[in-house]
Amino acid sequence: MQQPLAATPPDDYEDSVSLWELAEVLRQHLVLLIVGPLLAGVAGLGIAFLLTPTFTARTSLIPPQQQQSAAASALASLGALSGLAGAAGAVRTPSDQYVALMQSTTVADRLIDKFDLIQAYDAKLRVDARRELNSRSRFQVGKKDGLIVIEVDDEDPRRAAEMANQYVEELRRMTTVLAVSEAQQRRAFFETQLKNTRDQLVRAQQALQASGFNQGALRAEPRAAAEGYARLKAETTAAEVRLQTLRDRLSDNAVEVQQQQATLNALRSQLARLEQAGEAAGSAATGPDYISKYREFKYQETLFELFSRQYELARVDEAREGALIQVVDPALPPERKSKPKRAQIALASTAGAFFVLCVLVLARHFWRESLARRRAAQV
Numbered sequence: 255m256q257q258p259l260a261a262t263p264p265d266d267y268e269d270s271v272s273l274w275e276l277a278e279v280l281r282q283h284l285v286l287l288i289v290g291p292l293l294a295g296v297a298g299l300g301i302a303f304l305l306t307p308t309f310t311a312r313t314s315l316i317p318p319q320q321q322q323s324a325a326a327s328a329l330a331s332l333g334a335l336s337g338l339a340g341a342a343g344a345v346r347t348p349s350d351q352y353v354a355l356m357q358s359t360t361v362a363d364r365l366i367d368k369f370d371l372i373q374a375y376d377a378k379l380r381v382d383a384r385r386e387l388n389s390r391s392r393f394q395v396g397k398k399d400g401l402i403v404i405e406v407d408d409e410d411p412r413r414a415a416e417m418a419n420q421y422v423e424e425l426r427r428m429t430t431v432l433a434v435s436e437a438q439q440r441r442a443f444f445e446t447q448l449k450n451t452r453d454q455l456v457r458a459q460q461a462l463q464a465s466g467f468n469q470g471a472l473r474a475e476p477r478a479a480a481e482g483y484a485r486l487k488a489e490t491t492a493a494e495v496r497l498q499t500l501r502d503r504l505s506d507n508a509v510e511v512q513q514q515q516a517t518l519n520a521l522r523s524q525l526a527r528l529e530q531a532g533e534a535a536g537s538a539a540t541g542p543d544y545i546s547k548y549r550e551f552k553y554q555e556t557l558f559e560l561f562s563r564q565y566e567l568a569r570v571d572e573a574r575e576g577a578l579i580q581v582v583d584p585a586l587p588p589e590r591k592s593k594p595k596r597a598q599i600a601l602a603s604t605a606g607a608f609f610v611l612c613v614l615v616l617a618r619h620f621w622r623e624s625l626a627r628r629r630a631a632q633v
Contacts, residue, residue, distance in 0.1 A: 279619045280612060287615070291608040298603025299596055307591035311414035314403045315422055316580040317349040317395075349402055352425060353393045356404070361424045362387055365417060374413075391421070401582060411587040418585035426579050441568035448561040455554035462551045484552035486528065488560060490521040 280287060355361065362384045366372060377383040390407040404421050408414035497514045504511050 276616065279616060283611075283615045287608060287611055290611045291604045294607030295600045295604035299600040302594045302596040302599040305594045306409050308407050308409060308593040309411040309414050309588045309590075310405055310407050310592035311411070311418040311585040311588055312403065312405045312583070313418045313422060313585035314401045314582045315425075316582060317352050317400065317402050349395045349400065352429070353395060353402060355428045356393060356421050356425055357388070357391075358428075359384065361421070361428065364424055365420055368420065369413060369417060391417075404585075406585075407592065411589075415585040415587045422579065422581055429579070440571065441565065444561055444565040444568050448558070448565050451554060451558045451561050455551075455558050458547070458551040458554045462547045484549065484556040486521065486525050487549075487553045488557045490518070490525050491557065493518040493521055 363380070365387060366380065366383050371377070371387060372380060372383045375383050375386045377386060392403075392405040394403045394405075395401075396403065404418050406414050406418040406421070408417065493514065497511070497518055500508070500511050500514055506512075
């Protein structure tokens with residue numbers, strides 16, 4: 255029954271609510287607040303039993319190490335030609351890039367076709383199956399150990415394990431194809447350069463012999479100066495090729511392009527000074543073309559040796575296998591489901607129902623009190 259109006263608190267107390275009053279209101283509905291959440295928890299548990307269980311298969315692997323190729327290991331000894339090797343495609347890939355390869359559309363389509371995921375996921379289109387596969391697959395790179403962890407969710411535990419292992423196989427396939435492709439590109443690049451240099455070397459040798467330059471003159475010639483000029487000219491040629499490859503990828507305002515242009519200008523300046531000194535010495539030697547022909551011959555000979563070395567190293571890289579992928583823990587069919595977590599669902603349902611009932615009880619109480627105060631004010 256409602257309390258008499260005379261027993262209502264004063265006006266300055268009407269807007270204040272104490273914790274004791276809230277506790278008293280909740281105590282009056284204690285049975286509802288106990289039975290209701292329990293029923294909700296039981297209902298949530300029953301629904302959890304009706305959900306299809308999901309199993310999670312997990313595999314971990316050591317990503318391919320960033321090993322230097324045979325060409326990269328000899329890069330330091332080639333001076334300016336190291337830029338050519340970089341232009342030909344020596345690329346280092348971190349673990350994140352390997353994860354990106356496994357998340358690529360190519361790998362996803364191969365898994366969809368192998369396991370018939372369009373039917374398994376009841377998808378209408380391939381793009382829907384691809385989206386569902388991405389939502390069920392997780393890839394993580396360990397910050398401390400550097401391992402790549404692959405997890406796949408599926409209703410069939412055996413299929414989940416097979417799909418996780420298939421990701422590793424597809425990574426092996428992708429890295430092998432990319433590694434061979436990169437080596438083939440470098441081999442073809444240096445093969446072309448080697449052929450052109452060989453032809454120019456033959457022509458330079460014929461021109462040198464036609465000028466009357468014999469083996470005795472070759473032994474008497476100060477080789478140090480001529481070979482130094484040949485190396486400098488070879489470096490200038492390599493710098494020009496490197497600058498051209500940079501301009502194909504970057505704008506002229508890029509820092510790399512400007513630095514390479516400055517390097518090329520310095521090499522050209524040194525080369526011009528040597529050529530002027532050679533012309534002055536050539537006029538006093540056995541003939542006007544003596545120095546220039548000999549220098550051209552040494553230049554082509556030096557360039558031929560450098561390109562020959564790079565070509566052989568590229569062939570070695572082409573013969574090598576792709577990146578080595580070591581599996582730490584292969585995926586096995588999980589024995590226990592990962593979802594749904596029935597205990598968590600039941601607890602969440604119980605807690606949610608208790609909170610909602612508390613709010614409803616308090617709202618009902620304060621609504622009735624507000625209604626009673628308005629009636630009293632009208633009287």
